[in-house]
Amino acid sequence: MPDHIHGILFVHERIERHLGHVINGFKTGTRKAARELGVLAEAQPRRTEQPATTEEQRAKAEQKAATAEQRPVSSVPYAEALPQPTSPKHPAVGTLWEPGYNDRLxxxxxxxxxxxxxxxxxxxxxxxxRQHPEYFTKTKNVRVGGLPMDAMGNLSLLFNRRKADLQVSTHLYQQEIDQRQTAFLAMGSQGITIVSACISRGxxxxxxxxIAxxxxxxxLLVGGFPPLYKPQPxxxxxxxxxxxxxxxxxxxxxxKISNMRQRCLYLNRLARWLCEHPDATIELP
Incomplete structure (x- = not known):
């Protein structure tokens, strides 16, 4: 991927050293290859000047003041007035890998x-x-009936006046769940937007x-949007x-969310409210 790499390691025998040593060896090898290919250059050590003596500092200050008197500010070109880099920087100088790694057994x-x-x-x-960035960008402070929410996806679904909330009791038998599924599929085929927190198995x-x-x-997400959120497949x-x-x-x-039950009940009420109030004020940032 452009900004990260996934890999599956098959361990066939016991390794004496920590997995981190294996990963670091891979990082070292790829850094070396990147330098050989010219896509990564070693950062040059910064040059440090020797501290000036009091006499040297005084002489530099007098010379600077004299130069400023000879040339008015208006005569200094704009580009020259911008902060100048202390040393040239190779465009490819940088790091190839961030510290650490994430693993899962x-x-x-x-x-x-x-x-x-x-x-x-x-x-x-x-x-x-990449083809649909507008649907995969988190939008903050979307207000529905004055309630602020974070959102991702097609916001125009909020404006569909025909909505139905999906809530299924955990006490229903599988046959009853299947019957409700048939009913909601029929509603969806008529253009009705289904709203649910998707909590129970049904x-x-x-x-x-x-959705399929x-x-x-x-x-409605019970846990909010984590950083770098990616929708499930x-x-x-x-x-x-x-x-x-x-x-x-x-x-x-x-x-850990300590009030999970209260959150779930709240989202169920919110789903019903969204369906029962098609005229609720919707404010987009």
Whole structure:
């Protein structure tokens, strides 16, 4: 990828040294190759001047004052008045890698296959985001009925007056969930936008079916948008096609959410309110 690299390491035997040593060896080798190719240059040590004596400082100050008297400010060209670099800088000077790395052990059945599929699909996802940047940029302070929220996706879905909230009790049998799924798919085929926090198993099942079928959908996120948020694969295609809007009235937090039940109940009420108030004031930044 343009700004990062994914890799899957297969460890066939016990290694005595920490994995970090293996990663650092890879980084060292690629840095060396980058320098040989001319895409990366070693930063030159900064030149340090010897501290001037009091007499030298006085002489420099007198010379500077004399020069300023001889040449008025208006005669100094604009480019010359700009701050000048202390030393030339090679355009390729910089770092190839950030410190550290993120790793994950694949211990469960099916994880390796899913990660291989994820890496194979990475270029396509990047292309989608580049082709539709307006749908993959987080918008802050979107106000609906005065409530500020963060958003990502197609904001025009908020203006659809025909909305239906999706809430499924955890006590429903699978047959009942399937029946509700059929009903929501029918509503979506009529252009109705479905709104849900996608919390319960039934809600997630119906939301998955609706989004896969091309139904316009608004998802309320219980945890907010983390830094560098990337929609999950199911949401990605729908987002690129303008069929999805992600909303959250909550800010992201690294700490465990202690009031999860209250948040879920609040989002369910918010989903219903959005559907029952099509004339609510919508303010975009």
């Amino acid at each position: 694949l211990l469960h059945k099916g994880q390796l296959g899913r990660w291989l599929a994820y890496l194979d699909d990475n270029p396509r996802r990047l292309l989608l985001k 809600e997630r099942q119906i939301a998955t079916a609706c 079928a091309g139904v316009p959908f608004i998802v 199911l949401y990605l295609q729908a987002c690129a096609e303008g069929r999805l809007l992600l909303l959250s009235p909550f800010q992201w937090q690294n700490e």
